[in-house]
Amino acid sequence: xxxxxxxxxxxxxxxxxxxxxxxxxxxxxxxxxxxxxxxxxxxxxxxxxxxxxxxxxxxxxxxxxxxxxxxxxxxxxxxxxxxxxxxxxxxxxxxxxxxxxxxxxxxxxxxxxxxxxxxxxxxxx
Numbered sequence: 001x002x003x004x005x006x007x008x009x010x011x012x013x014x015x016x017x018x019x020x021x022x023x024x025x026x027x028x029x030x031x032x033x034x035x036x037x038x039x040x041x042x043x044x045x046x047x048x049x050x051x052x053x054x055x056x057x058x059x060x061x062x063x064x065x066x067x068x069x070x071x072x073x074x075x076x077x078x079x080x081x082x083x084x085x086x087x088x089x090x091x092x093x094x095x096x097x098x099x100x101x102x103x104x105x106x107x108x109x110x111x112x113x114x115x116x117x118x119x120x121x122x123x124x125x
Contacts, residue, residue: 052116060109071098
C-alpha cells in the first residue's frame with residue numbers, strides 16, 4: 001500500500017489524489033453503512049430459510065453485495081469525466097458483466113443448495 005500511495009503522490013498531476021481520497025472514503029462508508037448491516041440481516045436467515053439452504057444463500061448474498069459495491073464506480077462511469085471523449089476509459093459493458101457474474105454466483109449457490117438437500121435426504125433414508 002505504501003508503494004501505491006507513494007506513486008499516487010509522486011504523480012499527483014495525473015493521478016488526482018483528492019479524487020482517490022474521496023473514493024476511499026466512499027468505499028469505507030459504503031462498507032460500514034451498507035455492507036456490514038446487510039451482513040447482519042443475512043445472519044437472520046435461519047428464521048426464514050430451511051437449514052440446507054442457509055450456507056449457500058448466505059454465501060451468495062455476501063458475494064453479490066461485495067461485487068455490487070466494488071463494481072459501483074464502473075457501473076456509474078466514474079473516470080469518464082476525467083477524459084471526455086476518450087472511449088478507452090472504462091470500455092467494458094459493466095452492467096452485463098456484473099449480471100453474468102451474479103448469475104454464475106447464484107447458479108453455483110443453487111447447485112450447492114440442491115446438493116445439500118439431496119445429501120440430507122439420503123442421510124435420512
